[in-house]
Amino acid sequence: MPAGKMCPECGKYTFITTPTGRECSKCGYKMVVNPGPGKGKKCANCNKYQVFDGKCRNCGASYSF
Structure with a gap:
């Protein structure tokens, strides 16, 4: 079973989710997700x-509302 999604840079299944987006643990390629409009909800x-x-972009906490 692959550890993550396929990296668009190196093609390996090492593209894991981080608090700010995704990062490849093999080649170091990063994809940063834009936070969007507004300041978001407060993280507990x-x-x-x-x-x-449903996810904090600062610490990575997941929420199910």
Whole structure:
């Protein structure tokens, strides 16, 4: 079973999810996700307004609303 998605740079299945987007653990390729409009919801874990689509982009905490 692959560890992550396929990396668009090196083609290996090492493209893992990070708090700011995705990163390849083999070649180091990074994809940063734009936070979008607004400040987001407040994270109960790190107390920053970085929760978008059920995930905190600062600390990586996942939420199910």
